[in-house]
Amino acid sequence: LDPRPGERILDLGCGDGTLTAEIKAAGGDVLGVDLSEELLAAARMKGLRVRRLDGHALDFVSEFDAVFSNAALHWMLKPELVIAGVHRALRPHGRFVAELGGHGNVAAIATAMRAVSRRRNGDPALLTPWFFPTAEEYTELLAKGGFVVREMVHVWRPTPLKHGIEGWLRTFGRSFFDQFPEPERSEAVAETVELLRPSLCDSRGVWTADHVRLRFYAERGA
DSSP: OOOOTTOEEEEETOTTSHHHHHHHHTTOEEEEEESOHHHHHHHHHTTOOEEEOOGGGOOOOSOEEEEEEESOGGGOSOHHHHHHHHHHHEEEEEEEEEEEEOTTTTHHHHHHHHHHHHHTTOOGGGSOOOOOOOHHHHHHHHHHTTEEEEEEEEEEOOEEETTHHHHHHHHHTHHHHTTSOTTHHHHHHHHHHHHHHHHHBOTTSOEEEOOEEEEEEEEEOO
16 A cells, blocks of 8 residues: 555545554555444544445545555455445545455355355355455456556465454354354354364364455556
8 A cells, every 4th residue: 555644545444443543654644434333433442533334335536545445345245336436436546455355265164154054954145245256357347447457466365363263253254153043053153163173273273264365456547
């Protein structure tokens, strides 16, 4: 992103504002947007300017020099709408810099959840509420949306989980596991953990999420 002092920057999917604060510290005039009131409250506690807004319905017009996003775009399942909104929000030659989950992200985790779903007659539509595109797919979407892609990298990024896999499953797989009443919910989580243990837990008991990321830098046309 390389934020410059005085630049107007939109942090799309800012969450609790951790990276928004870094942009502000670098001198950027930054606005964070997110859908989670809980996370926005945490961002406000950091003294950040934030707003509740759906990434599919950005209502800015030529207001920003850059749009930044980290680990949020893959939650937005209609990328054409998101890209169109970012394009409108940027000034001519503005930059769009982001990282999101790429194709193959959490593949082992999703496969284990799918196996548990089949065994327990779960709803498969709740399995993976994410959009994990290939580099080629997202490059094409950006180009169709009026951007020139300067860099697009598909990165294998295994991520150690300090507190194991169960917390990850209960947080990011909530939409899937919440379909089961207790005690079946805890049983489904435990079953998923055991399916994943051979591939994601090493001999020391350290769990690693099978993350794959897309990182890109694109520029809006004139």
